[in-house]
Amino acid sequence: MSNFPTPAAIIGHTVSVPIHGQDVSGERTASKVDWQRLFSLREMGVYYALILLIDVLALVTLHLGHPNYFSVLNISNVMYQASLSAIMAVAMTVILISGNFDLSVSSVAALAAAVLTGYADQIGFWPAALLAMTVACFVGLLNGSIVQFLGINAFIVTLGTLTAIRGIVLIYTDGHSLSVQDPHVLDAMAAFESGRLDIGIPLAVFGVVLTLLGLRSALVSKKSGGIAWTPRTAGMVLAGLCMLAIIVATGATVPLPKPVLYTLAFTAVIWFTLTYTIVGRRLYAVGGNPEAARLSGINVVRYKLFAFVLSSGAAGFAGILFASRLRSINPAALTGAELTVIAAAILGGTSLFGGAGSVIKTLAGAMLLYSLTNGFNILNLGANYQGLIEGIVVVAAAAIYTVGAERGKRA
Amino acid sequence: MSDVVTRPLLEGLEDRLLALEGVAKAFPNGTIALRGIDLVVRRGRVHGLLGANGAGKSTLIKIISGAFSPTGGRMIWKGAAVSWRNPRAANDGGVATIHQHIPLVPTLSVIENVFLGAQDRWRRGAAANRRFDALCERVGYHLSPDVVVGDLSIGERQMVAILQALGTGADLIVMDEPTASLAAGERELVYAAVRRLSKVEGKAILFVSHFLDEVVALTDCVTVIRDGRAVMHAETCDLNENLIAEAIVGKEVAVLERMAATSPATNSNAQTMLEIRDLRSAGKLEPISMRVARGEVIGIAGLLGSGRSELLHAIFGADPAATGEVLVKGRCIGRGTAAAVRAGIGLVPEDRMRQGLVPDFEIWRNTSLPALSSVSWRRMLPDRRRERARGSEAIRRLSIKASSPDAPVTELSGGNAQKVTIAKWLFSDVELFLFDEPTAGIDIGAKNDILFLVRQLAADGNAVLMVSSEFEELLAVATRLIVMRDGRCVARRAAHETSEHELLLLAGGGSAADADATIDIAPGRPPTSDQSGQ
Numbered sequence: 001m002s003n004f005p006t007p008a009a010i011i012g013h014t015v016s017v018p019i020h021g022q023d024v025s026g027e028r029t030a031s032k033v034d035w036q037r038l039f040s041l042r043e044m045g046v047y048y049a050l051i052l053l054i055d056v057l058a059l060v061t062l063h064l065g066h067p068n069y070f071s072v073l074n075i076s077n078v079m080y081q082a083s084l085s086a087i088m089a090v091a092m093t094v095i096l097i098s099g100n101f102d103l104s105v106s107s108v109a110a111l112a113a114a115v116l117t118g119y120a121d122q123i124g125f126w127p128a129a130l131l132a133m134t135v136a137c138f139v140g141l142l143n144g145s146i147v148q149f150l151g152i153n154a155f156i157v158t159l160g161t162l163t164a165i166r167g168i169v170l171i172y173t174d175g176h177s178l179s180v181q182d183p184h185v186l187d188a189m190a191a192f193e194s195g196r197l198d199i200g201i202p203l204a205v206f207g208v209v210l211t212l213l214g215l216r217s218a219l220v221s222k223k224s225g226g227i228a229w230t231p232r233t234a235g236m237v238l239a240g241l242c243m244l245a246i247i248v249a250t251g252a253t254v255p256l257p258k259p260v261l262y263t264l265a266f267t268a269v270i271w272f273t274l275t276y277t278i279v280g281r282r283l284y285a286v287g288g289n290p291e292a293a294r295l296s297g298i299n300v301v302r303y304k305l306f307a308f309v310l311s312s313g314a315a316g317f318a319g320i321l322f323a324s325r326l327r328s329i330n331p332a333a334l335t336g337a338e339l340t341v342i343a344a345a346i347l348g349g350t351s352l353f354g355g356a357g358s359v360i361k362t363l364a365g366a367m368l369l370y371s372l373t374n375g376f377n378i379l380n381l382g383a384n385y386q387g388l389i390e391g392i393v394v395v396a397a398a399a400i401y402t403v404g405a406e407r408g409k410r411a
Numbered sequence: 412m413s414d415v416v417t418r419p420l421l422e423g424l425e426d427r428l429l430a431l432e433g434v435a436k437a438f439p440n441g442t443i444a445l446r447g448i449d450l451v452v453r454r455g456r457v458h459g460l461l462g463a464n465g466a467g468k469s470t471l472i473k474i475i476s477g478a479f480s481p482t483g484g485r486m487i488w489k490g491a492a493v494s495w496r497n498p499r500a501a502n503d504g505g506v507a508t509i510h511q512h513i514p515l516v517p518t519l520s521v522i523e524n525v526f527l528g529a530q531d532r533w534r535r536g537a538a539a540n541r542r543f544d545a546l547c548e549r550v551g552y553h554l555s556p557d558v559v560v561g562d563l564s565i566g567e568r569q570m571v572a573i574l575q576a577l578g579t580g581a582d583l584i585v586m587d588e589p590t591a592s593l594a595a596g597e598r599e600l601v602y603a604a605v606r607r608l609s610k611v612e613g614k615a616i617l618f619v620s621h622f623l624d625e626v627v628a629l630t631d632c633v634t635v636i637r638d639g640r641a642v643m644h645a646e647t648c649d650l651n652e653n654l655i656a657e658a659i660v661g662k663e664v665a666v667l668e669r670m671a672a673t674s675p676a677t678n679s680n681a682q683t684m685l686e687i688r689d690l691r692s693a694g695k696l697e698p699i700s701m702r703v704a705r706g707e708v709i710g711i712a713g714l715l716g717s718g719r720s721e722l723l724h725a726i727f728g729a730d731p732a733a734t735g736e737v738l739v740k741g742r743c744i745g746r747g748t749a750a751a752v753r754a755g756i757g758l759v760p761e762d763r764m765r766q767g768l769v770p771d772f773e774i775w776r777n778t779s780l781p782a783l784s785s786v787s788w789r790r791m792l793p794d795r796r797r798e799r800a801r802g803s804e805a806i807r808r809l810s811i812k813a814s815s816p817d818a819p820v821t822e823l824s825g826g827n828a829q830k831v832t833i834a835k836w837l838f839s840d841v842e843l844f845l846f847d848e849p850t851a852g853i854d855i856g857a858k859n860d861i862l863f864l865v866r867q868l869a870a871d872g873n874a875v876l877m878v879s880s881e882f883e884e885l886l887a888v889a890t891r892l893i894v895m896r897d898g899r900c901v902a903r904r905a906a907h908e909t910s911e912h913e914l915l916l917l918a919g920g921g922s923a924a925d926a927d928a929t930i931d932i933a934p935g936r937p938p939t940s941d942q943s944g945q
Contacts, residue, residue, distance in 0.1 A: 276792050278783045285780055288769040295729055295760050295767070296781040296835065297752025355771045 042404030082370035083259035084318040089344035091314030093362040098307035099287040099354025103158040105315040106337035107165035112319030117178040125188035136316025144308030179328030193324035196255035207243030288355030426453040435483030444470040446639040455613040459630035467639040476508035477501030507576030508585040517561035550604040566597025623652040624920030684874035690735035695721040697899040710889030718898035719878040727758040757836030761847040767832035775802030775816035782839030805834035826857030846877040882914040
């Protein structure tokens with residue numbers, strides 16, 4: 001900066017003109033908020049759909065005299081069912097943002113599960129889990145290297161690895177189910193995967209802190225001449241109040257299954273990275289326009305490789321959770337799971353062309369899909385209709401995003 | 412047209428294929444592209460159309476090919492006044508246009524591309540094969556009909572485009588810089604086809620080019636356009652490259668006064684900012700070495716495909732195939748764009764929307780992209796308030812016309828989008844600026860802002876390398892110039908020693924000395940250079 005103090009300032013003196021007769025200072029304009037756009041179907045659609053679905057299910061269960069749908073137990077059960085797909089969908093969102101695609105996640109998860117169950121009896125749970133994660137990350141590196149260095153389309157490469165890795169699982173298991181025998185390992189798996197942790201107290205503290213922080217930054221913003229309620233401050237206060245409401249409604253006992261906690265923690269880390277760090281910003285740039293990112297001095301290849309490794313790593317972790325849950329692995333396990341994972345990301349509004357997406361919305365998308373499944377079970381509608389309804393929901397969501405995007409452009 | 416009387420009978424009225432009488436074009440936004448052009452294109456002749464960037468050539472071509480309709484004057488086609496409703500109508504009438512960027516379908520075969528517009532029921536037939544062979548016979552160039560176009564070289568694709576134009580049965584073929592991106596050998600193919608079509612088949616060809624030597628060698632007559640008027644009509648045999656260059660440049664003094672004249676003489680012991688040694692890239696850039704001091708603006712003159720952008724990309728580390736040394740302030744920088752940015756180099760690329768900006772990002776997220784850590788908390792977490800303030804600062808300093816830094820860059824006009832791509836580098840520690848066509852396609856006001864900025868950057872002790880097709884601009888801001896052609900640096904000049912005229916000759920073909928030697932007056936033809944455009 002020091003060696004470049006004046007040039008543009010001088011330009012400014014000579015040619016600058018007031019634009020539309022108003023001051024273009026950062027504060028003033030930053031405070032203008034397009035609430036209508038923020039709450040549009042395109043921006044918030046997945047939340048609306050989720051709320052609508054849960055409300056409908058709650059009303060129907062009430063009408064049928066089933067137990068309360070809104071119970072912590074029921075909701076956390078849905079979250080538990082969704083957790084594996086959700087972890088993979090969050091990583092899928094990252095790779096979609098980077099402008100790539102990963103079809104191979106379900107095979108990678110199955111491979112990690114097979115490696116874990118195959119080795120745990122000999123080397124113990126944690127070393128086997130580490131080995132499984134290493135194998136998964138290696139597959140991601142392989143996927144990414146083929147895509148980035150040979151320049152083959154990611155869809156094709158991962159379609160190939162989807163099949164090939166499943167083949168490796170079949171070879172490794174010789175087509176049979178593997179199961180864990182060692183009681184120490186079984187204990188470790190149970191400790192890792194099953195059981196619930198009560199997050200009532202931390203949730204209450206977090207809710208209070210979030211509400212206060214939100215109020216504080218609203219006040220600061222108002223004092224410095226801006227508008228108090230920006231999406232950020234309003235969102236913080238609202239989220240904090242929601243948490244407190246949950247605490248009040250449940251009497252401060254919110255026992256969540258461990259996989260749900262892992263999912264929430266992973267999502268929080270990824271969300272923070274994408275939203276607030278340089279790495280996240282650059283990742284969006286890499287997906288939005290790789291050439292512009294490259295010519296801005298960003299190592300595009302490194303970011304894209306990282307996204308592949310993250311995707312496969314998350315799949316590996318999901319595979320470990322899966323194996324720990326069942327204590328065994330069937331070579332055909334998780335077949336087709338990649339489609340649910342991708343559907344969750346699409347429901348969350350992630351662009352298939354890169355550069356746009358939000359992991360929180362992906363999480364909501366996963367919840368939406370599993371709430372549908374859950375609803376079918378509750379209502380005894382039979383699994384036959386499930387595929388049809390899910391498919392319609394995904395296409396309808398994509399239609400809303402696409403049509404909404406075109407409207408937005410025209411406006 | 413009195414000059415017709417003086418011409419030989421062969422060039423009489425019946426040979427007139429197309430005549431433009433006072434054709435004018437004003438755009439709704441007030442831009443006047445053509446101020447009344449008279450032009451006569453005759454059968455059997457290759458008619459060269461020349462002019463600097465922005466002179467109105469493309470507009471004229473678009474009117475002839477039916478993409479625009481003129482706002483004044485008449486267009487007479489085969490003796491009757493016409494007004495094409497759309498390019499298809501022009502095509503049906505017998506005008507085929509070969510655009511600079513060849514619109515072929517790369518996944519289809521040659522023959523399928525050639526007959527793409529034909530209204531056949533079946534994809535392939537024996538009849539199509541016979542017609543294709545006949546076409547090849549006519550241009551004297553044979554190409555396998557079943558090869559997929561994606562596998563062809565650019566020169567061969569150009570030939571496919573010519574076959575396509577012929578396949579429609581056109582009488583007039585408009586070629587817009589057909590050789591700009593071709594290698595020397597490939598150009599010969601095009602020349603041979605053009606000569607054959609005009610001499611053997613009697614087709615009229617309107618040939619647009621920036622290469623003066625090929626215009627002299629290939630065309631029968633030449634029209635030069637400047638500022639929307641035809642300033643010269645002449646028989647090529649009466650001309651040489653010098654005369655053409657003079658007509659293109661015009662007598663007017665450059666609007667922008669020369670930097671070289673106004674700035675203090677470059678300090679000979681100024682610190683060396685950039686040194687490149689044997690920088691090369693196979694097939695794109697011949698080895699080049701140079702040294703740039705602080706405070707210098709180096710203008711890189713060259714036509715499209717001359718290696719000018721490739722040179723900037725090689726310096727910036729954006730060309731992985733490039734080899735050679737790039738030293739900034741005496742230190743050799745590593746390969747890759749990240750190393751270049753760390754070393755203090757900034758590149759403003761040629762295609763701002765495709766290479767410069769992230770379309771999903773607002774102005775503020777684009778301006779802070781290359782130097783994120785400087786607006787970040789602990790160099791890790793970008794601070795939006797500081798970023799947005801930087802966006803506002805960019806808007807204010809460069810007078811970008813945008814309502815706020817939150818405006819998406821896709822909504823900006825060309826000039827304003829260009830300013831955002833420049834602003835990206837103004838806030839970081841960049842000391843060496845590489846500008847690739849910074850003023851292409853933007854209005855005159857923004858153009859002057861940018862040229863002024865370039866001067867100012869240099870005056871503050873930075874170094875600038877600037878590529879431009881508009882040599883007038885280069886002369887206005889540069890201290891030294893290098894001229895590139897075919898991936899080579901063909902000349903180096905101090906700005907005060909050269910002229911737009913000389914640069915045009917150097918970039919567009921032979922040197923000034925060569926041009927003197929190629930004066931070629933065919934005996935027996937009276938000089939018929941007229942000035943009917945004025």
